[in-house]
Amino acid sequence: MKIEGNVDLTMDFCGLRLPNPFLLASAPPTANAAMIKRAFALGWGGAVTKTIPPDGMVITDVSPRLKALRNNNGTVFGLENIELISRKPLSLWLDEIRDIKQCFPQNLLIASLMAELCKEQWQMMAVSLQEAGADALELNFSCPHGMPEKGLGSAIGQDEELTRLITSWVKEVVSIPVIVKLSPNVTDIGRLALAAEKGGADGLAAINTVSCLVGIDLDTFEPQPSVNGFSTFGGLSGPAVKPIGLRCVAQIAQTSRLPISGMGGISSWKEAAEYILVGASNVQICTEVMLRGYGIIKGMKEGLTRYLKSKGLFEVDGLRAQALPKLVSHESLNRNYRVWPDIDKQTCNACGRCVIACRDAGSNALLINDSKLTRDDEACDGCSLCINLCRSLKAEMKS
Ligand SMILES: Cc1cc2nc3c(=O)[nH]c(=O)nc-3n(C[C@H](O)[C@H](O)[C@H](O)COP(=O)(O)O)c2cc1C
Numbered sequence: 418m419k420i421e422g423n424v425d426l427t428m429d430f431c432g433l434r435l436p437n438p439f440l441l442a443s444a445p446p447t448a449n450a451a452m453i454k455r456a457f458a459l460g461w462g463g464a465v466t467k468t469i470p471p472d473g474m475v476i477t478d479v480s481p482r483l484k485a486l487r488n489n490n491g492t493v494f495g496l497e498n499i500e501l502i503s504r505k506p507l508s509l510w511l512d513e514i515r516d517i518k519q520c521f522p523q524n525l526l527i528a529s530l531m532a533e534l535c536k537e538q539w540q541m542m543a544v545s546l547q548e549a550g551a552d553a554l555e556l557n558f559s560c561p562h563g564m565p566e567k568g569l570g571s572a573i574g575q576d577e578e579l580t581r582l583i584t585s586w587v588k589e590v591v592s593i594p595v596i597v598k599l600s601p602n603v604t605d606i607g608r609l610a611l612a613a614e615k616g617g618a619d620g621l622a623a624i625n626t627v628s629c630l631v632g633i634d635l636d637t638f639e640p641q642p643s644v645n646g647f648s649t650f651g652g653l654s655g656p657a658v659k660p661i662g663l664r665c666v667a668q669i670a671q672t673s674r675l676p677i678s679g680m681g682g683i684s685s686w687k688e689a690a691e692y693i694l695v696g697a698s699n700v701q702i703c704t705e706v707m708l709r710g711y712g713i714i715k716g717m718k719e720g721l722t723r724y725l726k727s728k729g730l731f732e733v734d735g736l737r738a739q740a741l742p743k744l745v746s747h748e749s750l751n752r753n754y755r756v757w758p759d760i761d762k763q764t765c766n767a768c769g770r771c772v773i774a775c776r777d778a779g780s781n782a783l784l785i786n787d788s789k790l791t792r793d794d795e796a797c798d799g800c801s802l803c804i805n806l807c808r809s810l811k812a813e814m815k816s
Contacts, residue, residue, distance in 0.1 A: 424722045426462075428733050430698050431594035431620040431676055433552055435525050437462035438733050439689070439717050442680050442701035443529040443555065443598070446711070448503065450513035454520055456711045460718060463525030464517075465622075465701060468502035468557040469510045471532050471542055476504045484631045484642035486657060495657030496704050497631035499642065499649055501563045502531055507542055511549040518550035527596065529555040531569055539583055540590045547591045556587060558613075559600035559625030561652045571625070574600040577612035584616025594619035596678065599669070601658075602628045606665045607672030614673050621669055622678040622701065624662045626652025655704035656682045663695055667744055670696025686720030693733060694740040755799040758783070758792055759813035765790050771803040771810060778802060 426437040440463040441447050441456055453464045470476055478501055486495035503510070510528070517526050528551035532538040543554055557570060558580055564570030573579045580597065587595050597613035599606055601624040610621055630650055632641045640648035662681020669677055679697030683689050684705040692700050705713060721733070730736060758771075767790050775783040782797035783790060804810045 423731055424725045425732050426718060426722065428699060430525070430678065431553060431596065433525055433594065434523075435462045435699060436523055437718055438693070438699035438721070439714055440464055440525065440527070440678065440699060440701045441706060441711075442703035443468050443557065444703035444707070445500070446703065446706045449505070450516045453517050453526070456706075456714075457517075457521040457524045459711045460714045461524070461711065462699070463527065463552075465527040465529050465555050466503070466510065466514070467505075468529040468531050468560065469542070469546070470502050470506055470530075471538050472506040472508050474506065474533070476501045478504060479644045481642045481644065484651075486631055486653075486655075493655065493708060495631070495653050495655045496707070497629055497642065497651040497653055498626065499562050499644075499651040502557065502560065507545060511545060514546065514549040514551055518552075525552050527551065527553045527555050529557050529598070531557045531560070531564065534568055534573075534579075534583075536586045539586045543587045543591045543595075547593050551593065553594040553596055553620075554587065554591065555596045555598050555622055556584060556618075557598050557625075558583070559598045559602075559623075561600060561602050561626055561628040562650060571600040571602055571628075574598075574609060574625075575603050577608055580609055580612040581616035584613050584618050588617035596620040596622050598622040598625055599665070600625050601661050601665050601681070605668075607668050610669040610673040610675070614675055618675060620676045620678065620698075621673065622680065623669055624658070624665045624681040626654045627658050627661055627681075629653035654681070655708075656684055658682045659688055659691075663691055666692055666697050667695035667741065670738060670741055671744070686717045686724060689717060689721060690724055690736060691740075693736045694738070695744070696738040696741055698737060699733075754814075756801055756804070756812040756814055757794065757797055757799060758801075758803045758810040760790050760792065761809045761811060762789075765807075765809040771807050774802055774806050 428435050443465040447464050448467045482500045484497045485493045528546040530542050558574030560570030565572040597618045599609050659682025666679040676698045679692035680701035683702045689700045767785050772783045779802050780796050780798045782793045804812050
């Protein structure tokens with residue numbers, strides 16, 4: 418057992434031991450053995466290979482296939498991709514999987530796969546990957562672009578019966594854990610989680626990217642990313658999708674008893690902790706690694722260790738699902754509870770932004786008198802718009 422300052426980051430997932438809860442998600446950072454081995458050497462607990470296609474399925478990527486969403490400071494907060502699954506087919510991956518497991522037997526290596534709608538093909542791939550030494554399989558039922566046009570990816574993950582059926586095909590032939598990666602692009606992800614569970618899945622992973630169209634070039638009218646003047650709907654990842662991923666994982670945890678590998682917009686240990694708090698056993702990361710490299714693992718492990726300690730916990734499992742009982746129906750929320758804006762007189766410069774917001778979208782409860790911001794307690798209905806708008810306003814609780 419690896420103890421870091423009394424905190425033990427090792428954990429179980431579907432009966433497998435992980436050195437720590439941080440995995441690389443199936444994506445460009447897991448495109449080959451050399452990359453995965455470099456990440457393991459830097460301390461990642463596990464990795465999910467880029468999704469492996471069967472031999473004979475020709476995968477031809479386009480260029481460009483990425484387009485970032487930036488805030489006004491230029492920081493990337495979202496990334497659209499129209500990348501397909503691995504261009505390297507099964508037969509070329511098998512030796513790479515053997516190689517990774519030989520060099521890093523303690524790390525969790527999950528093989529992600531996708532096949533045609535054909536039982537023999539799914540089963541043949543699953544058995545080959547198991548024989549090559551993969552610790553578990555992740556069934557990609559969730560890629561939202563390119564593959565659904567062929568009836569694969571999220572076309573499977575949007576159909577409860579196909580999700581159940583293909584999971585059961587794979588379960589029939591392998592003894593290693595089978596994890597189903599779910600799509601957020603569905604009306605009720607809980608129903609898909611149950612379908613995978615019915616098919617015999619040992620675990621679930623969520624979310625894959627969120628179907629999107631990131632923007633249009635206002636000069637050329639070309640949707641982005643433009644491939645010689647044309648584009649297609651893609652998948653959004655990165656910080657912008659965290660609220661969607663967190664909701665999906667919470668919903669899955671409320672519906673299914675299967676262990677969950679959570680992902681979507683994790684850029685630091687804080688988002689990782691949030692995913693664990695709503696029921697994930699561990700987390701996967703893609704976009705942040707694409708932007709900042711494998712080296713982020715050090716800060717992730719240190720930050721989570723410090724946080725666990727501060728909470729008096731010594732294992733990641735102590736955190737798991739602790740926030741779930743606090744997620745209730747809207748009807749159950751306390752109608753007598755209110756927050757008011759507490760004005761920080763040190764920092765408020767009475768710029769009036771909150772006054773305009775409250776006047777035009779709230780209850781007209783903020784006023785500027787003698788160059789000072791004041792609030793009208795009778796008028797304020799506690800919506801919290803102003804508190805969200807300006808850091809000089811803090812929530813003052815009243816119940
Ligand atoms: C460029 C790119 C390629 C991806 N390729 C795959 C893939 O082959 N298989 C898969 O299951 N998910 C794939 N994903 C989705 C990621 O594994 C992950 O589910 C998603 O990006 C959300 O996590 P993030 O916000 O940390 O990036 C890809 C994502 C990106 C950005």
